Amino acid sequence: MRKTLISVGILAATAIPLIALAQPADSGRAAFRAIYEEMVEIDSSPTTGSCTKVVRAAEARLKAAGFAAGDYEVIIPPDRPDDGNIVARIRAANPAKKGVLLMGHIDVVDARRADWERDPFTLFEENGYFYGRGTADMKGQAAVWLDMMIRLKQEAGFKPSRDLVMALTCGEETSNRINGIDYILKNHKAWFDVAFALNEGAGGLLSDDGKALVLQIQAGEKIHQVFELEATNPGGHSSRPTPDNAIYQLMAATKKVSTLSFPVQVTPVTREYFRITGPILGGDIGKAMSAVAKNPDDPAGLAVLLADPTYNASLHTTCVATQLEAGHAPNALPQRAKTTLSCRVMQGTTPEQVKETLEQAIGDPNVKVAIVRRREGSSAPPLTDEIMGPVKAQAAKMWPGVPVAPVMIAGATDGRFLMNAGIPTYGLSGMFSKSGETNAHGLNEKLRVQSLYEGRDFLDAVVRAYVK
Template sequence: MRASLRLAMVALAFACGTGAAHAQQHPQAEAQALDLLKRGIAFRTVAGPGNQTPAYAAFLKQTLVAGGFAEGDVEIVPVGDTAYLVARYRGTGKAKGGAKPLLISGHMDVVEAKPADWTRDPFTAVIENGFIYGRGAADMKYDLSTMVATLIDLKRTGFRPARDIVLLLSGDEETAMKTTALMADRFPDAELLLNVDGGGGALDAAGKPTYFGIDGAEKTYADFELTVTNPGGHSSAPRRDNAIYTLAHALTRIEAHAFPGQINEITRGSWEAEAAKAEPARAAMIRRFLANPNDAEALAALRAEPSLVGQTGTTCVATMINGGHATNALPQRATANINCRIFPGTPVEEVRQTLATAAAEPTLTLRTLDSGSVASPASPLRPDLIAAVTDAIHARFPGVAVVPGMSTGASDSMWFRAKGVPSYGVSPMFTTPGESFAHGLNEKSPLSEIAPSITYYRSVLTALTR
């Protein structure tokens, strides 16, 4: 973990690289990005009473208009206690192969943070030892601020894209995702979408870059509720058909069920990159899995590793149980929640039926809960997207592997992929894994990433809007 100013400066040295790279920095945009980030953290954009997401959206609109966007090209749409923002950077309409817009997505909301639990006030930006601390410092007001500053900098320098660039900022990505669904409905006819809340690079403990990932797919989130009911009775007269026991037996059978191994174009690329740097025994198991996704020995070995199991296919796990109504009564009801992360292309209903079959309990009901998620296919590995990102990354870190990946979590991208818009997580931030504490206590990000992020965004946006 980079916990000192010295190591932060190491990362900054990597960011600057050669004199040519240093000359491409944009000090005005960098200063604005930091100001936006500090001021953005102060908005408590948390779902529920006192949600300041609409106020944060108003602040961003004011900033974009002051930076050269037409008033009518920046729209805030209220949705319940939150809102979403749409900002259109108008192009010439002369893009090669057509002028469909390029979408950029991110979110303004953050997860809850209790000040009493934090070392510092989560809604006051604090800069220490080369890091900025605060809720949203990593997820995701950092990338949001650098992207907004980049778009304003492009306006300032007179850049005219050949296609429209449309910035879409959702207001409830961390909860119901209603705003994202509405935006995806509005913009189904786009060239592609760049999600700055996904992807990114990894540094080792010495600050050396190891790889850069592009999120080209994500698993479908689904919750299933298992329920067993029973007439119950007095606990002094136990019966064999006990609701809690029946549920427990069904859960044990579900635990034993093995979903098949699955691979797509995105995960094949990430597995190949993993094999290239793995020690021989691990690399051999990965290559066996690539040759045959249902090689039992290889699948078991990979699924034994928490960092790899999510990439092997659909996973389901019990996460909550509830049963009984009194300490001296036989249970009349017992329920359990099964949380699944479903491999792209696998229907949710198919997984529900698989779980029902695995449970092998006719008295059990199994229903799909409304999780605010939607199934989405993997996006194709577009040569133009890969080239644009690779060029931008290699301008900073020559030769670093650029690897496609599948997210096991959920992001705004899934709503656009479900509408047929190829979507990619392309955040330029390089961090040491585990250092940011996103969603956790004392969330932070290194300030050394601001300058290279703006250079990267300028490079990628200009390449994809010719």
């Protein structure tokens, strides 16, 4: 089945150079759609798929478009044949500045055919939507990057002032795959000698009746750090209980974490997001946003926002119990009890600071707090005029009157690796959707047809402005 899909992809690849000559973005739409279809139809999920198949299809297209050996590289980690990545570059003749990186992950979350309404690895276009695994997260944007590199390479007179680099990578969605961005940074760093990167992480918000409300640009994300609480005890026979029981101690400590609230931090990005989005959303939430944008200590506004899981997550570090493990026999006092905490940490906060806060809240030296997955807290990238100018100018042309709002996200993207390496990374797609509409990672994932094409036009204009 998958073999068939690949061969269809290669046939399509040979047709590309004929169609995608120097033309405005919208006229190469059929060629772009073929790239998108091919990407979605190659299963690149961790259980049944292969990123390398997507990479080989992209390689065929790049070669056909004139990318020579040194202009691109297929990077496959040793012993991980399915975890392939591909990078490509259009060089500036006399670069005035460091380059711009267009990055996208090509792996997707697993999808079981039996649970879906349509085959997840066939691209369906129905009722104004593209359906399929990865249509939204994020083969749309990955296809935009590949299509853009191919078009610009072939465009007579395209002379960028700085290098344009593309990286399509594996391993963003999983922890059992090698993360391509991390791997390239460690082993092929020269490809990432760039000034900044554009990534997934933000699109645009549509109203219930489908009107564009706000275009988002992601600047920063929380950092996932994992902690363990552990109580130990010599144990003994369960017929002779003692008060210092490891399970009871751990439960008490876990309970304290459940009511622990880390200090509120209204970051400049979140404050700006509230300022712009508050009046658009209106209602209690909108009013609270406007109040907190005016005064970040506004108690009534904060109370409303902290009661909402989404805004709560953007206002402070959170730690939540996700796993529990205790005891070793029904008739023995527990010698060990352990809670795993998943902490989503504000940028700029170290794992040690989180650990100290947890220890203070628990206040029991018999319960040890350990950092089990350590990730450094990077800082949010600056929203400079160089970055924002082209975004605002193009947004004004395509969506007049729709404001551009910066967002910090509570989840994680591959941007964290680059930000830790000192490369500011921004989430930007120009692809609008209603809140929760795409159901990324879930069943029947979809993306609006119009949003994909508009996002492509938007990114084309913004990237051209960056390398002008």
